[in-house]
Amino acid sequence: MKLRTQNPPHIRSRESSLTMMTDIVIATLPLYAMAVYYYGTRALLLGGFGVIVSSMADGACQLLAGRIPNIRDLSGAVTGLLIPLLLPASASYSMILLAALFGIAVAKQPFGGMGQNIFNPAAAGTAFAMICWPKSAFAYPVPFERLPAMVDDTVRLVSSPAYSLSLGGTPNIDLLDMLLGNAPGPMGGTNILVLLTCLIFLIVRKTVGLAMPAAFLGGASLMALLTPRVDAPALTAVAYELMSGLLVIGAVFLINDPVTSPKRTLPKIFYGFGTGALSMAFRHIGRYEESFLFALLVMNATVWIIDVWGEHLAHAMRRKNREFKTNPPVSEPAEQDVGAAQK
Amino acid sequence: MNLIVSMLTVLVSSAVIENLLFARAIGADHILRQTRSYRFIIEFGLGAAVISGVTVMPLWWLSQTFGRESWWNYARSMAAVLLIAVVSLLLTIAMAAAGRIQKPMRLVDQGAVYSASLAVVLLSLTAKMAFLPSVLYCFGASAGLAAAMILVHAGRERLELCVLPRPFEGLPITMIYIGILSLAIYGLIGHQLPT
């Protein structure tokens, strides 16, 4: 009988790209539930629109690149799910459309598509939308006011706590409401408790590691502690800074994007810390009330430097460590050769 | 203390906020061809910093004196070019005398240094700052340019490992990379730059 051969190992773990992406999709669903609870079914419309647009853009770009469209790995859908969560619930459909198109067709596919993009597509698209429509991207609807499917001028839009922080004033919302998400802000960025639950879920599922989010939040809070913007008690100020804007949702979803983050543990910590510190620092300098996405993009550009630096470090440690210098035992090379020969 | 803080502000803003490459795209076409190694980038930045820093001193004094006249608007550029030429020639000769030059810089690289220094000098003059800040501005802007070039170089190294779509290989993907980076920088700063 003739059998198909294949290189060792002959058993594989059950985890796959599909399961990882499915975990992230599952983690976004509670946020959409909360958004429906606060803003009505328009949240679902936005999410579905984003998913459809970005998946179709993904497939179309793959067709243009001459490959068979493979949207099974759900990466485009994840991008489309994340973009509305980063924008206000009153975002117009053209905003979502442009953000998704920019994220997929500019920030992802020209770089070679899945797994090769340097910048996080969701972050890039949302940043582009924010720059194109600064007014409507930073004006948020009030929770518990049902939004119509088509937002018109009758909808009451207010500014977010992040804006009042950027003006140097303490938000007039108490911390518990911000914790529960009963505060104007990005559609998915406000309900902190749900976000932390999602983070715990992802960490338990081992889809993301603990290192980067912890280092990110640590860096952000340290920066906020050192350079306070409001004259409140220090811890209160730090809590306000952390819970306003996109920091927490970024710590859950955007920082942990496996493609655009370093690989070894120490570089991961460095990257997370740097991103947190940078985004907090530019809340002082920048004009926009939210600087996390831009800081993330800048840090994405430095990931390759960080990775090579980490490889240098590991190289030096191996050189120092005697144990790794001994030659491999006799059996394995033989089996390698046989495996290669069989192939 | 206050002085130091203001100086630091000038340095940081010139290096990051008014970054020559990302915010103004000055020298991009040279950089695209010529980011060969980190060492070269450092030398490039140092050269631009020294040349522009030395050049801006007499120019600042000149613009203080002739700033009102209408012909100065034209004479400024010409004077800057000539001064940069003189300073860079002196620098080259000095380094050659010190024996620091193994092989002379290629002409195109010299051109890149020229245009970078020219841009720095003219910008620091249009900003109408005091004397010391404008010199600091030159150093900071050159440092920012070098940092931007390092980022671009790292990006190209990373892009070598990607299986890019064929039409995008080389220049186009680098341009898109720089574009997204400058989007990020612009968002961090968040205001339109005066040209």
Add this chain to the structure above:
Amino acid sequence: MRNYPRKGILLEQNKEPGLSKEIRILPALPVERSELPGPVSSTPDMLAPYEIVSIAKEANIVDEIDGRRLWKKLAQAARESVSGIVVDALDDEPYISSQLAPTLQFPEQLHQGLRLALRAIGASKSSIEIYRNLFDLDTRIPSSIMGVKVDRISGSYPAESYARRRLQRNSTLVVGACALLFLQRAVYEGLRQTSAFVTVTGDCVANPGNYEVPLGVSAGALLEAVGLITDPKRVVAGGSMTGFSLTDPSTVYLSQTTRGLLAFAEEFQDMGYACLGCGRCTEACPQGLSPYFIYKVMQSHRKHHIELADADLCIGCGSCSYVCPAKLDLAQVMAQAAAYTRRRQTAGGQP
């Protein structure tokens, strides 16, 4: 307690039901006895070391852990006067229990063989090494076998090669359990080694277990004799992590070093995923290499930074391929990178 490797992967050991069953000789494949010339010594404990070595040579016993002749190993160890013998019975690869089962089922024979080997090399210390992370066992592993201390090796998957390397470094002779059993048979009963212990398992095998099969039998014949439920899609000779799959089992013949024969019903289908860059391979690699980095660098034309990655330190354990969520064949890439790096080193930096 030594914990090595520091990294690596924790596999679920599918050793049952193979391990707890007793070792059988298949009626379809009888093991023929071939006597050694000369009488069997009545007092084996009185034998001189050189006699034991010569008997091992006569009986041409092969050590199953590295395929070397036992008498050569013994003679070399006697020359180098090593301090002791470690019986290698740790099967850290899933499914395989062809060393563990004989150790647990023929303890006194093993003990006698161990005593003979100790006499042969003139050493005193001895211990038996068994893998610690064995969860789903029906039989419990004793703390000592016939007074010989059992050393439980903890740590995740590629523990065997690490244990071997550590022992080689502090001058201890590592002998496989099966080889010692055959040594005991040769001395006490005067038999040559004409058989080997093989674990036959997998989801196609009717009654999985450890079998003593004559040497030179084809894998196909062994599978037929053990009995198949369905026709297997993949047949693997050797361990499930490092063994190699066979195109035609009827043309591959078992040797002393074949420790397992696995028959699986399902194939891997390629989902066409691209590398996510999740970095799990980097977390898994026991050698502290970064298969992600090496994979990326090997993709590129001019292989920058390849000398950083130390690909030649790869031991081919296959952990990276196991954990890869995109199901990439990273072990193959690592092997190519290792060959490339060695070429570079020999060529003086230039491939």
Add this chain to the structure above:
Amino acid sequence: MPFVIVPTLSLKAGLLMSAFLAAATIPSAVLASLVGRKIPPLFSLPFYGTVSTGCVLLLRFCVSGQALLLEDLGVYVPLAAFNGMMLELALVHPRRRVPDALHDAVMMCFGFLLVAAFLSALREFLGSGSLWGVPLTAPIRIRGLVLPFSGFILIGFLSALFRRVDSIIIGRMLHASRRTAKQGGDAV
């Protein structure tokens, strides 16, 4: 030439910028072909730089009526003297004969004119909803297009598009030649 794309936010500015580039490039290229071999390399760059700067400033004096546009271009006008085309033609590959140098310079400037016109028109139309200063109604208004970074991204996509078209044309030609060769082979 990307850096001159950035300030060209309107069609007029694009055309003016390409005019400056031409003023900087063509004379120095011709000059290089004339006296290029007489100048020692150490002094060639200052020489050409001065010449092209002079030409650029001359042109600027001529068009000084367009105060607003010049205000927009600002510091980029003198920088046009050191553009990549001028360096390329004058320093790296100076042609030996004047007509060749002229031909090269004019062709390069014309190509740049096309690109600049297209991009600046696109950015003006979609970005600020007007064309040649005449307000129009754009289908969708993307404010981001008037910002510097979109200049980079547009250039990237444009050059990728050109390459794709080139590769398609070359592929067609290769295919045709292969087919003819195959037929020839059959005939033989």
